[in-house]
Amino acid sequence: MAPDGAGRGLGRHGRRLRVADVTLWYGERSGGIKSYLDAKRRHAAITGAYEHHIVVPGERDEERAGMHRIRGVRVTRNDYRIPPGGRGLCRTIERLRPDVLLLHDPFWTPRQAIAAAHRSGAIVIAVHHGSAALAAAGMPGPDAAWRPIFRSWMHHAYRDVDAIMSVIDPVPDSGRGADLPLRLGLDPAFRPQPDVRRGDHVLYAGRLSRAKGVGELLEATRRGDWTLQLVGDGPWRTALPAEIAALGLADRVTLGDYVSDPAELARRYAAASCVVMPGPNETFGLVGLEAAACGARVVTCDNAPSATTIGALGHTYSAGDVVGLQRAIDAARRAAPDAGAAAALAWRHGWTVLFHQELRDMVDLLERRERRRERAA
Incomplete structure (x- = not known):
């Protein structure tokens, strides 16, 4: 009806x-x-x-x-x-x-x-x-x-x-x-995942390109002390292994395939210590909204529209500021999940x-x- x-x-x-x-x-x-x-x-x-x-x-x-x-x-x-x-x-x-x-x-x-x-x-x-x-x-x-x-x-x-x-x-x-x-809304799969244990790694899920800020994320990872999972496809994928090796990150960064199943992606979001969306020119940033609705802590540029939508579930930094990105990731990894706020976000969207x-x-x-x-x- x-x-x-x-x-x-x-x-x-x-x-x-x-x-x-x-x-x-x-x-x-x-x-x-x-x-x-x-x-x-x-x-x-x-x-x-x-x-x-x-x-x-x-x-x-x-x-x-x-x-x-x-x-x-x-x-x-x-x-x-x-x-x-x-x-x-x-x-x-x-x-x-x-x-x-x-x-x-x-x-x-x-x-x-x-x-x-x-x-x-x-x-x-x-x-x-x-x-x-x-x-x-x-x-x-x-x-x-x-x-x-x-x-x-x-x-x-x-x-x-x-x-x-x-x-x-x-x-x-x-x-x-x-x-x-x-x-922009959410697939029903993007909800808090109470049966998924939060891990210690940082997750990026999306298009693998310089325009999406992946280079800045790699540099922040070089400065930080976490492991990073990159999940997706895009024009930079074939060159990324050499870039990762050149930065001395071969043992701390893994490159995974694009995930098409929303239920599997929801589990990936929830299993990360935080999800990072470093694109400096996002016109919304659906990944940030999806990840926050799954209970993940999220890091975005402060000019991403979805940063306002996510609210207290997100941590922001100024586009292009690698040190600021590193600090935002550290803060997100330390922050406790808020399943109630995540569930409310999922319902509204x-x-x-x-x-x-x-x-x-x-x-x-x-x-x-x-x-x-x-x-x-």
Whole structure:
């Protein structure tokens, strides 16, 4: 049953509201965007609150049970793919005729996609997951050379959308403020783990790249006295063993595989003395929220939005301050777990609650558009 009946009958021709999410960044080893979309797909299927579609690149053109894949060329280890142009995306949008289209990145021919959605009668929401700083950090050469390029592109990509959804202020990157909050939640597996014994090691789980602050974490580990487990995949994975050895950390740092099972990841979080999310340009930081909900102590940069959400369960430091990172890890390892606060955090960030709120936001946008049309007529 849809919460309070929200969304029913609002779609065209008497059907349920039809919502489509579009992103390039949906691979087998993706992070927060995939978690959000998979949870949203399950929520729509269980509640029937709206008709949900996901449009992503794939190995071949394929449509099955609301998942629409458009053939693309594989470009990274995470199985990310880039389709040749936007024709397949636009055809899919025009065939689906969604009431609401959410674009989760500004890179997949956004102006073409927005035009196709508007021709089909949809409202378009740009979901601001990233930032120019984060994108620039992943490119070769000085970040300062890339940031203006990415900001210019985001201004271009977001110009004609009907609303921006974000957890941070998108004005520096897009020239427009956030119209809606981006709400990120938790898989039911991310709860306190009373049967898991807290260990002595430090854990990093996520994308293995310099942009995520892994280099600073290794340097802090060299200065500290703990063992470190790195779990994940990414562009730096093949070079990491040599980097670890060069820092004299071969006997204190282990490199583990990406963990896809939420229940297993929850146990990994709870078994660590603390979980570190050292990325200096996080636009939310879902790993920090997940780990805190499992009862782990968490270390983040003080500018990570999830640091505020985690509250007293987290320990912060200034981005780029390796000594500050070392001290924050030491403090987190000494701090006692707080299972009560972790359980309360997990409850507040359940996907069902958050998607109910998101649906109301989308309904409000549609109703405002209809009122504008009525006044214009």
